[in-house]
Amino acid sequence: MLFQRFKRIRAYRIIVLVLALAWFPENNLHARSAVYEEINGQSALRLAVKSSPSSTFEDYDMIKDADLIKAVQSPAWQASNEIPRFTDLYISREGNAAQLLRVDVGGRLWDETQSKMLVLPDKALTKLNKAADELRAKHYGQLMDWEEAEKLFSRKAYFVIKDMDTGLSFRVQRRAGHDHADVQPVTKADTEIMKQIYSKGWTWDRKAIIAEKDGRQIAASMNGMPHGGDGIPENGFSGHFCVHFLNSSTHKSENPDLPHQLMVYKAAGKLRNYFAASSPFLLGQSLVEALHHEEQEMIRLLTEGLPKEQLETLLSQQQNWRSIRRKDGRELPQEESWLSEVQLQTETLHATRGKSLCNSIPGSYAQARLVLGK
Known part of the structure; x- marks a missing residue:
């Protein structure tokens, strides 16, 4: 008698559970299930630090913190047309290398393939920054005079x-x-x-x-x-x-x-800091050096905020250069103190046309407000 009563109680509980699950929106149910699987060790987040997207040298750590995993699995991703200012941090889900996320200077996560971003909760962001600091200390060198x-x-x-x-x-x-x-x-x-x-x-x-x-x-x-x-x-x-x-x-x-x-x-992992403290003229010179050395990430840092069409013109010309050298230049004063235009004379070695002198190149004038994010 007692056994039959126990069976009836268990059956009622199962029915209630099934009804409750059916009531939950399907997306929420899948999200909760995915978070549960992530937290219980079936997967984790891979946090990596490297000096540029093309670098094969990186240091990484597997993150199994519940707050960070839950935040990344959040349905709160937002579509955005903003051009992000990326850092050296990359996040991917374990076993899913195709989905690579980048972290911007504000600690937001970006899925570039889908042009969407995620704002992390304060608690998750604090933990991400702590893990990133530890990785950077391992990956980069110390500045020594x-x-x-x-x-x-x-x-x-x-x-x-x-x-x-x-x-x-x-x-x-x-x-x-x-x-x-x-x-x-x-x-x-x-x-x-x-x-x-x-x-x-x-x-x-x-x-x-x-x-x-x-x-x-x-x-x-x-x-x-x-x-x-x-x-x-x-x-x-x-x-x-x-x-x-x-x-x-x-x-x-x-x-x-x-x-x-x-x-x-x-x-040293401090290029952004170096550029933030540089004069517009030095930024212009640095851009020429970055172009000559084909340092794509350095070029990206120096041209943050540059109109897209102007940057595309610059990069399309770069493909035809065997080298580019700075020859001379000057800073052109502007009415507003926070905006400067730099004109540089460069010598380029074209793949087919040989050497030529240019008084300016697209993007060779560094605008302090745009480059420094002021």
């Missing part, structure tokens, strides 16, 4: 260079240099790795690197052209190449080399 770096990377010292785009590493030895470090690959194997980094051949072009020594990661920049003295003749590298740090300079100038400094700040 050359006067201090010269002591850490003293002459005849060995250290490791890691490329910020590929993550490839090789050993070098500092042989000489006064205003910067003149270094050489230690062995032929190290030279072969450097060749992979400079896959198009040896060049003076700068690359953002991490210089690793004694457990420290220092933001730096290198070029890839063998030149000068050769202190390790058996390494397959005829000469040495240059490594620059914060405020180091070339042999020909007492002033820091701009393209090297740009790469140092890239290696």
Whole structure:
């Protein structure tokens, strides 16, 4: 008798549960189910930090925090025509690599493929920022002035260079240099790795690197052209190449080399900060260097706020340039103090038409209000 009564009670509860589930809107039911699955370990969020979307070198962590997972699974995504100001943060769902989300400077998530964004709740945003800070500390190098770096990377010292785009590493030895470090690959194997980094051949072009020594990661920049003295003749590298740090300079100038400094700040993850503190004239010069080095993420940072048509014209011309060099320039004063126009003279090497001089290029005038977001 008691057993039959228990069976009736259980049957009533099942009926009530079925009716309750049928009453819930289908989207809410699926969202709740998906959140439940995410939280219970069947999936997680993959948070990654890298210096540009095309970089294969990244550091990441698997996030299983319930607040963050629930926020990303929220149905509160909004369609938006806004042009976001992206950071170096990328989020994807585990097992679903096609759905890659980017984080903007305000901590909002963006699905670029569908032009929609999500505002995270304060609690979830705080946790995201904490996880991002930890990843950035692991991924990027420390800014160290050359006067201090010269002591850490003293002459005849060995250290490791890691490329910020590929993550490839090789050993070098500092042989000489006064205003910067003149270094050489230690062995032929190290030279072969450097060749992979400079896959198009040896060049003076700068690359953002991490210089690793004694457990420290220092933001730096290198070029890839063998030149000068050769202190390790058996390494397959005829000469040495240059490594620059914060405020180091070339042999020909007492002033820091701009393209090297740009790469140092890239290696430190602080390009946006550097541009925010730069004059409009320096921003214009930086844009030319970014175009020459084909640094697409750097170009994006420098042209945030530029009219879409103007940017597309600039990038379409870039495809036909083998190189672009800044020659001269000046800042044109404006009536309003927060707006400046910069005119730069550049020399371009066209793929078919050879060298030519331009008094200005589309987008070569940096507007402080737009670039700095003021």
